[in-house]
Amino acid sequence: MHITNLIFKNFMGYKQLTLPKKMKQFPKGLILISGKNSYGKSTILEGVLFAFFGSKIFRGRNAASFITYGEEKAELTIYLTIDNIKYNIYRKWGRTGATTTKLFEWVKTSYREIKSFNIENFFEISTEQALNTVFVRQGEVEELANKKGAELREMIIDLFRLNIIDDALAFLDRESKNAKFNKEKLERKRVPLDRIEKDITDVELENVELEKKLTENIRLQKEHEQQISDFPSDDLISKLGGLYDQQKILEENSLAYKNDFQRKIKNTKLNIKDFEPLSKINEKISLLINEENDIKTLKETLDKRREATYKGLGKTKGRIDDSKKKIKKMEESLLFTTNENNAEVAQCPTCQNELTKEHYNEMVDNFNKEIEVSQEKVKSISKIIENLDLDINGKQNKLDYVKKQITVIQGLRNDYQNYQKKALDFNKAKEETNLFLAEHKTKFANTNPANIKTLSIEKKKLSTELTAIIKESKENRRKIEGNLNKIVELRSEVNQMKKLEKEIGEFEIDIDHISKSKELVRRFVTEYMVVKRLVKNIALTTNRYIKDFTSGQYSDLTIDLSGTKKTGLSLKIRDNFNGVLESIEVLSGGDKTALGIALRLAISELMSKIRPTKDSPKKNPKIDILLLDEPLAALDETRRERILKHLIKSKTFSQIFLITHTSIPTDINTHKIIVSKDHTTGISTAVFKRENIAIDSLLTP
């Protein structure tokens, strides 16, 4: 990685800073930042760190204090290249605290914003680590050179985040807690296998019972179906029922007629035998009719005689009247007068003859005699009529009696005939029923009229039972099916439980592993990493620098970290003039500083390369630049020159920004950022110069 451009706006002393200008880019390698005290050199490195990690990297300073006095907001843009891909990081913030951070990636023709990003993930380095890797603060080198053994030990532990043990342990604790929590969660879900197995056995047993029931259901169903099919059809049953009903009506009818007939015959002198055979009664009726006719004839004769007699009576009575009329006529028409003879005479009106009184009297007497005879005759005729009337009445009575008898007997005969007809009808119906029963003999084996009703009831009962049996079969089948599904479910639950138990087992192993890991971490960090590997590496890496920085006088730095926290580490270095291993306390100030830089560079180099464990993948760190803020201040010119030359040659870091306010040896030709300040406005400015430009001319204020 290396920085190609930077743009500051209202960042501390810089109102507007663009480096390098004119579309140029920073090269790789060493770039010096030079200028006088408080011109704004540190500000440039701080701007880079601020852009990368925000204000949190500067503990105890808030973001607003970085904004140029009198301005409301500041902006930083840093352009960089990582693995040939161009990025830029942009930060904008105001005094109110709102911050915008954006990351852009160059894609083909333009920068595209990477939407959600995390800067620590992007650089693959924590802020804390970055601070100790990338940035060497002003005065830090001297501090490092003068550190006591114990402090140095703590510093190394701090720098290399060996306190990571706590983090690691906390992490492992969390992992262990999670694993325990998950394990408990699973255990709560866990159902003992034998309980599920028992459930399966229970359900299987239930199914055996249900199968038995089902077999019984099927048997009953067949039996019922057979029984129902043995029954006569509904049509036959209703037909037979109809026949029985009809037969019963006819029987009742015939009985009614019979009773009626018997009741009637009781009131007569007749007897049922008189009707059997019917010709008997017919004969009797004929006899009665003959008798009736005889009486009629006799009576007619009498009637005629009576009529004739009556006529004779009339004639006789007429004669009497005639005589009386004649007498009366004579009495009225004859006028008697005394004639010359003194005889009383009258003229006959008819014959005009003279009629004497004597003659007249004689005539009247004759008439009266005649009347008397006729009256006698009337009396005898009347007697005859009276006798005839009696006779006729007697005949009439007899006739009435015979007629009545005929009517009664005829009525009875009618009733008898009806009764016989009804009995016949009844017999016919009986016969019809028997014929029907004979025809359907098998179906109605022991059927009697009383049973016919129960027959259909029984049949209906069987049908109802059959329906119930079929329903039960269905129900049992459904239950069996349900149970089979349940068994499948339970079996899958068994599998799940086995899986669950396996998972629980895995969690247990995890938990065990984690607690072992905790143990290992402790041991690894304290023994292996710190004592053996890390310290040896620091010493080795530092040695590479130290020999060069001290013109070969010192080498073979040994760091012994086996001491306690109190005793710290002991640093010893070989003095090649006398070949003695000396404690560093005896070193001169300049040598100590050189050793400090060597140590610090070694730390930076190792920090970016270090792998947490032997097995961690090797990878090039994203950030392999160095920002050194005045590490050379306390060195004499020779050492400064050596170190600078070393840094110019060094390929360990892609890019090094090194701040110095002291003059640079003239034969050091490197890239520079020259910082200056306008004292009237307090505004800093800076320009970038490539290496081939003469330094001296630029450094003169």
Ligand SMILES: Nc1ncnc2c1ncn2[C@@H]1O[C@H](COP(=O)(O)OP(=O)(O)O)[C@@H](O)[C@H]1O
């Ligand atoms: N918020 C600010 N606005 C303007 N100037 C500031 C602000 N903060 C600090 N400065 C100025 O920046 C200068 C410090 O710059 P610095 O980079 O530390 O100098 P040096 O070149 O010594 O490293 C001081 O002069 C200080 O007044």
Ligand SMILES: [Mg+2]
């Ligand atoms: Mg400074």
